[in-house]
Amino acid sequence: MKTFYDTLRIEENSCPPGCAACRKRCVEVKREKGSYGTGIQDYHIPDMNIHMANTCNQCSEPACADVCPTGAIEKDVHNGIVRIREPKCLGCGMCDLACPYGGIDFHPGSRKAVKCDLCDGDPRCTDACPAHALLLLNARSIVQHFHEDALLSGSSLCIGCAAEIILRFVLRVMGKDTFLFGAPGCATNVLNGQGIRSMIRIPSHMSNMTSVPSTMTGVKRYYRKMGQDVRCVAFVGDGCAADVGFQPLSGAAERNENIIFICYDNEGYMNTGVQRSSTTPFGGWTTTTPAVGKRKGKRMSAKNVPLIMAAHDIPYVATAVIAYPEDFLMKLLKAMAVKDGMSYIHVLSPCILGWGFGASASLDVSHAAVETNYYPLWEYERGEYRLTHKVDNPKPISEYTRLLDKFAHLDNEGLEELQGIVDKCFQRIKALTGLSLTL
Amino acid sequence: MERKKHIIIGCGTAGLSALKQLRKVNTEDHVTLVTMESHRPYSPTSLPYIISGKISKPDIPMVMDDFFEQMNAEWGRGKRVTSIDPKKCEVVYNSHSSDSYDSLLIATGSEPIRPSLPGLDHKQVFYLRTLDDAAALMNQMDCSRTAVILGAGLIGMHVAQCLAAKGIQVMVVEMLPRIVPAYFDPDASLMIQRVLEKHGVRFFTDSRATGVAWAHTGVEVSLDGGDVVQADLLLVAAGVRPRTGFLKGSGIEIRDGITVNSEMRTNVSNIFAAGDVAEARSFLTGKKGLNPILPNAAWQGKVAGSNMAGQKMEYDGWLPMNTFNYFDHLAVSIGKAVPSEGDEALVETDADDGYYRKIICTEDRMTGAAFLDTHVNAGVFQYLIRQKVPIGKHRKRLLAAPRETGLWLMHQAEKKATISREE
Numbered sequence: 030m031k032t033f034y035d036t037l038r039i040e041e042n043s044c045p046p047g048c049a050a051c052r053k054r055c056v057e058v059k060r061e062k063g064s065y066g067t068g069i070q071d072y073h074i075p076d077m078n079i080h081m082a083n084t085c086n087q088c089s090e091p092a093c094a095d096v097c098p099t100g101a102i103e104k105d106v107h108n109g110i111v112r113i114r115e116p117k118c119l120g121c122g123m124c125d126l127a128c129p130y131g132g133i134d135f136h137p138g139s140r141k142a143v144k145c146d147l148c149d150g151d152p153r154c155t156d157a158c159p160a161h162a163l164l165l166l167n168a169r170s171i172v173q174h175f176h177e178d179a180l181l182s183g184s185s186l187c188i189g190c191a192a193e194i195i196l197r198f199v200l201r202v203m204g205k206d207t208f209l210f211g212a213p214g215c216a217t218n219v220l221n222g223q224g225i226r227s228m229i230r231i232p233s234h235m236s237n238m239t240s241v242p243s244t245m246t247g248v249k250r251y252y253r254k255m256g257q258d259v260r261c262v263a264f265v266g267d268g269c270a271a272d273v274g275f276q277p278l279s280g281a282a283e284r285n286e287n288i289i290f291i292c293y294d295n296e297g298y299m300n301t302g303v304q305r306s307s308t309t310p311f312g313g314w315t316t317t318t319p320a321v322g323k324r325k326g327k328r329m330s331a332k333n334v335p336l337i338m339a340a341h342d343i344p345y346v347a348t349a350v351i352a353y354p355e356d357f358l359m360k361l362l363k364a365m366a367v368k369d370g371m372s373y374i375h376v377l378s379p380c381i382l383g384w385g386f387g388a389s390a391s392l393d394v395s396h397a398a399v400e401t402n403y404y405p406l407w408e409y410e411r412g413e414y415r416l417t418h419k420v421d422n423p424k425p426i427s428e429y430t431r432l433l434d435k436f437a438h439l440d441n442e443g444l445e446e447l448q449g450i451v452d453k454c455f456q457r458i459k460a461l462t463g464l465s466l467t468l
Numbered sequence: 469m470e471r472k473k474h475i476i477i478g479c480g481t482a483g484l485s486a487l488k489q490l491r492k493v494n495t496e497d498h499v500t501l502v503t504m505e506s507h508r509p510y511s512p513t514s515l516p517y518i519i520s521g522k523i524s525k526p527d528i529p530m531v532m533d534d535f536f537e538q539m540n541a542e543w544g545r546g547k548r549v550t551s552i553d554p555k556k557c558e559v560v561y562n563s564h565s566s567d568s569y570d571s572l573l574i575a576t577g578s579e580p581i582r583p584s585l586p587g588l589d590h591k592q593v594f595y596l597r598t599l600d601d602a603a604a605l606m607n608q609m610d611c612s613r614t615a616v617i618l619g620a621g622l623i624g625m626h627v628a629q630c631l632a633a634k635g636i637q638v639m640v641v642e643m644l645p646r647i648v649p650a651y652f653d654p655d656a657s658l659m660i661q662r663v664l665e666k667h668g669v670r671f672f673t674d675s676r677a678t679g680v681a682w683a684h685t686g687v688e689v690s691l692d693g694g695d696v697v698q699a700d701l702l703l704v705a706a707g708v709r710p711r712t713g714f715l716k717g718s719g720i721e722i723r724d725g726i727t728v729n730s731e732m733r734t735n736v737s738n739i740f741a742a743g744d745v746a747e748a749r750s751f752l753t754g755k756k757g758l759n760p761i762l763p764n765a766a767w768q769g770k771v772a773g774s775n776m777a778g779q780k781m782e783y784d785g786w787l788p789m790n791t792f793n794y795f796d797h798l799a800v801s802i803g804k805a806v807p808s809e810g811d812e813a814l815v816e817t818d819a820d821d822g823y824y825r826k827i828i829c830t831e832d833r834m835t836g837a838a839f840l841d842t843h844v845n846a847g848v849f850q851y852l853i854r855q856k857v858p859i860g861k862h863r864k865r866l867l868a869a870p871r872e873t874g875l876w877l878m879h880q881a882e883k884k885a886t887i888s889r890e891e
Contacts, residue, residue, distance in 0.1 A: 072872040098511030100530040119517045122791030131845030
């Protein structure tokens, strides 16, 4: 697990024109430490309206360290920071020549190489940025909550499937004493195994879509009777949570059973050949809501299951995406802490096959869903609604739909209508967060 | 699993890089590194900086003191390999002891070319390839007021600059009409030459030394034009050639260097070669050739190490590139220095500010770039060349704002590699 390190993320093209706040701060910090130069560089191409910053990626196999003729560059195995030991630096420029990402800079005065050292884990440039475009992603704080990986490798899920990463993440956080429940869906093979081999290393059970919450109820109560506190966790798709198994889910919530119910929402029945479900969004293409001629995908908007679950007034409800793992982790920990009732987490799980995007883009799609407010990240905790990731300048919905083939048929009119739905839905959640403040 | 036995000859960049890679992919095998030197591993790249005084001797080793322990590798110093027997899988050290191997890496680097010139066999002729060479040169430097350097390659120029900075009158003799010909075009070469001249370095380009005469007052080098250059110190920097002498009769194929395939394997399947000694594929032409520079050695060592451990890795070819710091100036060159037929070369230069920028495009992509006194991230240009990023309509912009445009094109290309939306 040593290979998980913190990263400084720079939001693409979101710097104010001409701004050099991060660089100026870095120069100050370096000078305070008796060093020179800067570890972060702003760059601007005004006529193309490009305003960005660039810094070291703290690579896992840094090319700069490979070529340093005096071994002055080293990757710290504890925190992953790639550092230059200044007395050993010749200023020969080999590192700059080798780094493909422009992470090294020469200080003109000293002719020595300079780079970002993440301020030893607390990059000071992040506060200096007026656009909040710099963010330290705390991989390490996530990893310290990780338990042994309960999933083996080689599932039959599609390559790049977000659901598998989501499940792996959930189980890593949950650890032992977890009993996993599932229903027919994409994750069936993960739970049931393939052939004679199962890929899961904790107790698991697959029941019908209509009996997951009741099965969990029984198992949880039985263990409690035996004096054991076992975490009962469901991992089911939207077909089960929103459609077929909705009544028993609502029933379990009404009884406030102490279970954790996680829905991976791929917005349709994907393993049976991409049919619409009640969470398929407005305009979304599926085989049962085709986009041919006058037909332009689904005409109704999606059922908002997490809001409905919150209306049951169970202790904890949240939405999450895997692209914001710190946020997801925090929500899982909160759900695990609930001992007096039910928790429900709704996770958006982009589907490569059903939504139509490249196998490597699941995280980018999740990210865009949040940044356009298509899928706001919020939680409902004991009566209080809270937005957990505020998007300062939400991007237009087209920034999300353009990534996906399932929206390829949408014309401007369709996009406007979808934008309207997204805005309305977001306003509703925002209003709820305001409501909790006045209570 | 049985532990294999790997021997790496040479403790330079390529050899160490191979060792690190072997350990990265395979932790069990037995690895021995041998070097003919007695010093801790260092790179010849650092030698000019020792001469200039920018770095002190204790700071130059490439690895920490406990590196070989950490890598669980045996390190034999003072062991000169005198011959190899590929049939018996054996190497012979210092003509008497021997050792066997399962796979062997030849990373012996290069040695300076010693031109056959009357008078050049004298013991006062200096070269700069080893730490001992540097120490000897520094001794002589302290009691010299004038110096002559044969060869205006990067090593020669680097030393010329160091000596000139110390107040020594330097004269440089170069056969070709211009200096640093391998990396820069005539215009850029001349700009660099002008700066060095301003700091007192005298150049005799287009000149060939015909003889060297020694007197107690110093050395006299006669040139083919009739000039005679007198100095206290003579340094020969006529380039380097692969150190392959010990391979005579071994059956390993050698042309200019040891020829290797894309796995860095020689014609003998369990013998590999990497670094200055290897004649590998060129990224730009696809033909095999020598390109003895550090970044190539590092990458080749990595490829060789991986394949020695049985994990297939391919080398996509070397690319000429270098940087040169001279006085307060910086020159960078990546890829082609002069355009080939059909290429387009774009140049922007400013005589007042002294900057010079050039990019060479082959069809829609860049194949070469050179910058003098321009703030760029050189590696980004290497990326654009190696990834064959189409630069299309941005070529003019690349000249006008190379740092910004380079970074942006790199970011776009990286993004495309991550979000590869299938149409």
